[in-house]
Amino acid sequence: MMNDRAEPRIIGDLSGLPESAQGPDHLVWWGNIGFMLIEGTGFALALGAYLFLASRSAHWPPPDDPLPGLMWSGILTIGLMLSEVPNLWVKRRAAAHDAGSVRIGVVIMTVIGLVLLVVRGFEIAVLVPSWNHDAYGSMVWLLLVLHTSHILTDCGDTFVQALWLYTHEIGDDQFADVEDNADYWTFVVVAWLPLYAVVYWLPRLA
Amino acid sequence: MSAGADGVELRRAELAEAWRDPPGLWGFLVTVDHKRLAARYIVTTMFLLFLAGLLAMDMRIQLSAPGLHRMGPQLYNESFSLHGSTMLFLVSVPVMEAMALWLVPLMLGQRNMAFPRLAAFSYWLYLGGALMLWVPHALDITPDLGWFEYPPLSGPGYAPGHRVDIWAQMITFTEVAALAASVNIIATILKLRPPGMTLARMPLFLWAMLIASLMTIFALPAIMLTTSMLIADRLVATHFFSPSGGGDVLLFQHLYWFFGHPEVYIIFIPAVGFVSSIVETFSRRPIFGYPAMVLSVLAIGVLAFGLWVHHMFAVGLPRLGNDFYTAASMTIALPAGVQIFCWIATIFSGRPRMATPLLWVVGFLVTFVIGGMSGIMTASAPLDLQLTDTYFVVAHFHYVLVGGAIFPLLGAFCYWYPKATGRLMSERLGVLAFALIVGGFNIGFFPMHVLGLWGMPRRVYTYPAEMGWGPLNMLATIGSTIAVIGGLVFVANALWSYWRGERAGADPWGGHTLEWLCPSPPPSYNFDSTPTVRSITPLWEPELLAYDGIATTKRELLVTSVMEAEPIYRQNSVGPSIWPLVAAVAVSILFVGSIFTPWALVWGALPIAITLSLWFWPTRERAKTGPLRKR
Numbered sequence: 138m139m140n141d142r143a144e145p146r147i148i149g150d151l152s153g154l155p156e157s158a159q160g161p162d163h164l165v166w167w168g169n170i171g172f173m174l175i176e177g178t179g180f181a182l183a184l185g186a187y188l189f190l191a192s193r194s195a196h197w198p199p200p201d202d203p204l205p206g207l208m209w210s211g212i213l214t215i216g217l218m219l220s221e222v223p224n225l226w227v228k229r230r231a232a233a234h235d236a237g238s239v240r241i242g243v244v245i246m247t248v249i250g251l252v253l254l255v256v257r258g259f260e261i262a263v264l265v266p267s268w269n270h271d272a273y274g275s276m277v278w279l280l281l282v283l284h285t286s287h288i289l290t291d292c293g294d295t296f297v298q299a300l301w302l303y304t305h306e307i308g309d310d311q312f313a314d315v316e317d318n319a320d321y322w323t324f325v326v327v328a329w330l331p332l333y334a335v336v337y338w339l340p341r342l343a
Numbered sequence: 344m345s346a347g348a349d350g351v352e353l354r355r356a357e358l359a360e361a362w363r364d365p366p367g368l369w370g371f372l373v374t375v376d377h378k379r380l381a382a383r384y385i386v387t388t389m390f391l392l393f394l395a396g397l398l399a400m401d402m403r404i405q406l407s408a409p410g411l412h413r414m415g416p417q418l419y420n421e422s423f424s425l426h427g428s429t430m431l432f433l434v435s436v437p438v439m440e441a442m443a444l445w446l447v448p449l450m451l452g453q454r455n456m457a458f459p460r461l462a463a464f465s466y467w468l469y470l471g472g473a474l475m476l477w478v479p480h481a482l483d484i485t486p487d488l489g490w491f492e493y494p495p496l497s498g499p500g501y502a503p504g505h506r507v508d509i510w511a512q513m514i515t516f517t518e519v520a521a522l523a524a525s526v527n528i529i530a531t532i533l534k535l536r537p538p539g540m541t542l543a544r545m546p547l548f549l550w551a552m553l554i555a556s557l558m559t560i561f562a563l564p565a566i567m568l569t570t571s572m573l574i575a576d577r578l579v580a581t582h583f584f585s586p587s588g589g590g591d592v593l594l595f596q597h598l599y600w601f602f603g604h605p606e607v608y609i610i611f612i613p614a615v616g617f618v619s620s621i622v623e624t625f626s627r628r629p630i631f632g633y634p635a636m637v638l639s640v641l642a643i644g645v646l647a648f649g650l651w652v653h654h655m656f657a658v659g660l661p662r663l664g665n666d667f668y669t670a671a672s673m674t675i676a677l678p679a680g681v682q683i684f685c686w687i688a689t690i691f692s693g694r695p696r697m698a699t700p701l702l703w704v705v706g707f708l709v710t711f712v713i714g715g716m717s718g719i720m721t722a723s724a725p726l727d728l729q730l731t732d733t734y735f736v737v738a739h740f741h742y743v744l745v746g747g748a749i750f751p752l753l754g755a756f757c758y759w760y761p762k763a764t765g766r767l768m769s770e771r772l773g774v775l776a777f778a779l780i781v782g783g784f785n786i787g788f789f790p791m792h793v794l795g796l797w798g799m800p801r802r803v804y805t806y807p808a809e810m811g812w813g814p815l816n817m818l819a820t821i822g823s824t825i826a827v828i829g830g831l832v833f834v835a836n837a838l839w840s841y842w843r844g845e846r847a848g849a850d851p852w853g854g855h856t857l858e859w860l861c862p863s864p865p866p867s868y869n870f871d872s873t874p875t876v877r878s879i880t881p882l883w884e885p886e887l888l889a890y891d892g893i894a895t896t897k898r899e900l901l902v903t904s905v906m907e908a909e910p911i912y913r914q915n916s917v918g919p920s921i922w923p924l925v926a927a928v929a930v931s932i933l934f935v936g937s938i939f940t941p942w943a944l945v946w947g948a949l950p951i952a953i954t955l956s957l958w959f960w961p962t963r964e965r966a967k968t969g970p971l972r973k974r
Contacts, residue, residue, distance in 0.1 A: 143887075144351070145860070145874055151892035151901060151910055158912045164457050164534050164902050171526030171560065179564040182601070186568070186583070186594055193591050240969060268581050272589035275581035279572070297956045303971040305963045310915070 157309030159232055159316065169317040173324045176287065180328050183283055184335055187276045191339075198273045198340055202266050205277065205337050209260035214333050216256060217326045220249045224326075228319035231312045239307070239315055243299040246322065250292030257285050280332050287325045294318060354871060357895040362454065362867040364919055373919035375459035376867055380466050381445030382763070388438040389834075391429050391473060398426040400827055403787075407820035409808035419804030420487040425480060427490030428510060432517045433473050435748060436559075436606065439613035440465070440524040442755060443552045445763070447528055449858035449865060450546055452537040452874040453900055454893075455916050457530035460923045460958060465523040467927030472516030475935070479509045486510035489802065491599055492573075494584035494592050499577045508577060508938040511570035515934055518563045525556035525563075532556075535900060536908040537857065538890060539876040546856045546879060547630060550637050551616030554644040555609050561648065562605035569598035579941050593658060600651035608647040610744065614751035615640055615682060618704050621751075621758050622686050624854045625701040626693025629880050632685040639678035639685075646675045656727045665724040672722035676715060683708060698852070699773035703754025706781040710746025714739060717792065732802075735795025741788050750781070753833065760837065761851045765863040766844030772836035779829025787822025790815040855880035860887065873901050876908075922958035929954045 160166055191197040198204065227242030261281060268278035298318055302311065364370040364379070374380065402422050405414045414422070444462055448455055456462050479485065486506045488497050497507045532553045536545070545553075572583040573595065582588025584595050615636075623630050630636055652660065652668040686708065695701060717739040721727050730736060761767045795801075799812050806812055850859040859882055861870050872889040874881070881887065890910075893899050898916040903909055929950040936943025965973035 145872060145887040145889035147872060147891045148875070148888045149890045149892075151873060151890045151913065152894075153892070154901075154910055155912045156915065158902070161905070162902075162911050164530060164900075164914050167530040167534055168458055168461075168526055171529055174560050175522055175526070175564055178561050179568060182565050182568050182598065186572075186598065189594055189597065190583075190589065190591060193593075194589055199589055268575075269579060270582075270588075272582040272585070272591075275575070275583050275588075275590070278581070279575075279583075293952055297952075297959075301960065303966060303969055305961070305966050308961070308963055311961060311963075 155309075157313060159313055163313045163317075165310075165313060165317055166320075169320060173321065177324070177328060180283065180332065183280055184331060187280060187335060190272050190276055191343075194273075197343065199271055202271065202273055204340055205265075206260075206263050207337060209256060209263060210333065210337050213253060213256045213260055214329065216249075216253050217329055220246070220253065221323065221326055223249065224319050224322050228316050231315035231319065234307075234309070234312050236302075236307050239312065240299070240302050243295055243302060243315065243318075246319075247292060247296045247299055250288060250295060250322075254285075254288055254292060257281075257288060261285070277336055280336055284325075284329055284332055287328065291318070291322050291325050295322075351871065354895050355866070358868040358871070359866060361895065361897050364867070370919070372924055373921050375455070375463050375917065375919055375923075377444050377448050377456045377459065377462055378763075378865060378867075380462050381441045384441030384444060384466050384469065385438060387470060387473060388434050388441060391433045391477075392438075394477070395426050395429040395434060396827055396830065398422045398429075400823065402426070403820040403823045405804060406806075406816050408817060409806050409810070409813045411805055414804055416804045417487065420489075420802070421480075421485040423802060424486045424489050424492075424510070425476070428476060428486060428513065430744075431490055431606070432514055433469075433476065435610045435744065436521055437469050437517065438752060439555065439610060439748075440521055440528070442613065442617075442752070443528050443556075444524065446759065446858060447531050447549065447552060448535070449762075449861065449869060450549060450856050451531070451535050451540070452857040452860070452870055452876075453531070453535045454869050454898070455900065456527050457535055457900075458527045459917055460920055461523050461527045463920075464923035464927055465520045465527070467924050468516055468523070468930060469520035471927060471931040471934070472513050472520060475509060475513040475516050475931075479505075484509060491603065493599075494573060494576070494595050495586075497573060498584055499580070500585075502577075505938060508574055511574050512934050512938055514570050515567055516931070518567050519930070521559055522563055525559040528552055528556040529560075533905045534902050536903050537874050537876050537901075538903060538908055538910055540908045542906055544876055544879050546616075547619035547633070547636055547640075548613075548616030548856075551612045551614075551619070551640055554640050555612040558605050558609050558612070558644050558647065562602045562609065565598045566602035569595055569602075572598075574938070578938075593655075596655050596658065597651070600654040601648070603654060604651040605647040607740075607743065608643055610748045612640060612643065614707070614748045617751040617755035617758070618686060618707060620854075620856065621700045621704050621754055622689050623880070624758070624852050625696050625698060625704075626689050627696070627853065628689060628693040629855075629878075629883075630685060631688035631692060632681075633879060635681055636685050639681040642678040643675060646671065646678070650675060653722055653724075653727070656724045657731045669722055669724050673719055676719055679715060683712065698757075699768070699770060699777060700754045700758035700852075702774065702777045703750050703757065706777060707746060707750040707754065710742055710750060710781065710785065713789075714742030714746050718743060730795060732800055733795035734791040734799045734801055737801050738788050738791035738795060741784075741791075745784060745788075753777075753780070756837070758852065759858075760840070761844075761847030762858055762863045762865070764841055764844070765847055766840050767847050767851055768836050768840040768844060772832060772839070776829050776833035776836060779832060780826050781829075783822045783825030783827070783829055785822070787819050787824075787826055790819050790822075794819075850882070855883045857881060920958065922954055926951065926954040926958055 223245050227239060227246060230238035230242055266274035268275050295318060364374045364376060405411055484506055486509060492507055492510055495501055532549050575581040576584055582590040584590045584592050619630055649671045650668060652664060653672045656665055721730055721739055757768055757773055794812055794815050847863045849862055857874055860874060872891055873893050874887060874889045877884060893901050893913060898918055900914045900916045902911050902914045904911055933943055933947030933951060936947050
């Protein structure tokens, strides 16, 4: 038992396997899902914290705080949902390994991200009350800052990806990266919907 | 030498070249070898365990007799805060991640983790967390509010200065590191299994690490959220926890324990994996009740998220809430009991060999069951109201954490030490260390149950003689001293055996999982070929089969399907890189800066973006078409 073991008997050759894959077959897809789970849990817990504080208050928002404005948040929400049209198109073109369309698509998605960041800027600019006014203000700011950081991250990521895609020959793994980045943007969009419902509509229904 | 042997040598030379690290310090900084990273992770945690042990001894000496004033209340507060925070955040969780980082690819017959650079990033960031707590301590800025720093005491009104911020941001460091490690472990276990290792043939250690890593993903965001909210309350005057602004201090406790209770199982479940591996090998039979074991680990993983309120029985929650969480807390004893019975059944129905790893399992079983019993007592809300904040609780959580996690960890060290170093540890010194540690621990901590029942509160720096707590405290100090001496014997054994131990060979224990197939210590590329698996104990099969074809001249891994582990494709595996370290430094600058100014989140993000871009920048030929093509 103390000696090295006998060499295993070779029963086949894996060198014929492809060098890349797509979607859930690809290793990196699972890493992407892992980070979405982490951030999704963060969003869910932050929403839970909002609801906890709301449940502990007699009035939510507190009587001297106005209801959150619907214009810029509405534009952003519609914009995020519409952005899924080009986003899913880029993902399909990446799956088809269409380099020309993918290069144009990631530029379009970078521009869309920047435009939505400007809209988010207006949304935050009209946000009342301030984060240091009361716990309601703190919670709303927390949720918005948390989500904005995700738009910013994905927009930056898409920009860097665009830069790389235009300067290099695209391999299978990079097409898979574009698909993963598109999935992440979908996550950013989908994560916003419950936040939007709770921040902007729950106080109106209550 | 025959032609076949020449072929093997050539293949090994090619693999060694492909998986080689640069020499010297540069190699140390850029390596992505999971074994090297795990080794430094483990050595760092052990050094911090030693520091935390020194603090514990200091506190035990302080309490050994009534009325001692060698420590004042402030120093005592700092000591238990530093001890608890170090043990929970810098030792217990990271050492389990580190063991997984070392073991998982070996148990899978693979050459590296799924994301090698993420593993390096995880270590460097963890090191940043350790420095975050201990460098300020050297500068006399030490957290002093325990390992859970509740507001309002930790809020801006009661805790000026930066002690609380250092504690809170140390957590951010270590939790990001743990999350990075967890994603890596999950992807590795799900996608890099060898052909034939279906989910139903996975060693229990891999099941344990998969579930503990999933728990990490769902639990740790809670602590990052709540400590970030605490920093915001302190830095930019938000009102999350300030009742005057409509906030609620209980929100902190809920979020903290939503993390804190699963944390106990995030530490314990990897230990279940260690114990199962040791029990199987030293009983010389497959585990009794494999499906029951897997299901019970899963059940613990789910139930652990439904118990957190039992840490808050004393805050005055609704009665129904207390009843629910009492019942839920007792429920988790059922799957834990199933595991204990399965291990005992395996040992009894096998042919047990009492080497030190199995001794540690016996020590674990006895100690952990006592800790479980006191856990059932404290799970009862009315009894908990009497026991909370007494030494009974101190006794309970040391029994479950030391007995339930550290003893299996020490057993795991003894078990896998020959694989890591190529040499066996001394059995004689091993038995001595075991006797001193387990005996000393029980002498040291059992009296604390009684002290707690007598009403001695935790976190007091001294007590008057007329309370009558002196003799048992002296006994506790004597026991702890014996355990610490045992710890020194254990370390001495590890060091002595490193140079003088008996040569181990590939499989000194007759192990059954794939890590025992490769040489001890494993070469940089781990395995010559890609082993296949036909049972949960592949090395006990009459013949071992393998596939060829994964590259030998470049770094490559086999990726398989999640359920059935069928080969899908060959994944290029990245080589050494300095960017994980540089990115960790950039992240550290942001974390440290954000204690002092919220603008650190803005200017600190830019270096992170740049370093991450360079980290992920794929190296391929320049574009031949388009406006930015190579001209």
